[in-house]
Amino acid sequence: MATKTQHQLSAAERDEMSDSTFAFPRVRKEPLNDARHVRNAIARFDQVRDVSDKERDEAFQRIKRAAKKFGVELSESSWHELGKPxxxxxxxxxxxxxxxxxxxxxxxxxxxxxxxxxxxxxxxxxxxxxx
Incomplete structure (x- = not known):
């Protein structure tokens, strides 16, 4: 069994988080609760399925705010650039x-x-x- 690192969220911790903590609140994907999770949301942005372009626009705005809050550099100016090498x-x-x-x-x-x-x-x- 894998041990939990200090940055991993347990299912219970994730369930306790408000919808607004997620980049994609409707599907509760990509939590934005710390710098590590913000970087992860940026990297995995294009992997989130079953969301509209409008939801992606809103998620990108949430990620930008969280990146600023946690000191994560975000060089992309559009969500279309996220997840691309x-x-x-x-x-x-x-x-x-x-x-x-x-x-x-x-x-x-x-x-x-x-x-x-x-x-x-x-x-x-x-x-x-x-x-």
Whole structure:
């Protein structure tokens, strides 16, 4: 049996949360109760099924507010961009071998990797792979 980490929500905790805590309240998907869950909602946004475009618009607004509240950088300006890999990463979230140094730097900046401004392309790739 897997042990629960401090960031995982139990079924009971999830059930106790108000609908307004979720990016998609009608289907109670993607809780926005802390920075980790906000990042998860951003990454999984395009995986949520059975919701309308209007619900996606509203969910994106909720995610933007939660990102600001919890200090999560959100570079996307539209929900259509959420869940899509940046030019510097594959869908596996590992850096692409053919990404430019500028693309790798932008991804390192997005992830908050310290010392990125003095790194070579190889060092940026390594730093992104290790995270």
């Amino acid at each position: 940046s030019p510097a990463r594959k869908s596996s979230d590992k850096p692409r071998d053919d990404a430019s140094k500028e693309q790798l730097y932008a991804e390192a900046k997005r992830r908050g990797i310290a010392g990125r401004s003095t790194m070579t392309k190889a060092e940026l790739q390594r730093a992104l792979r290790d995270r």
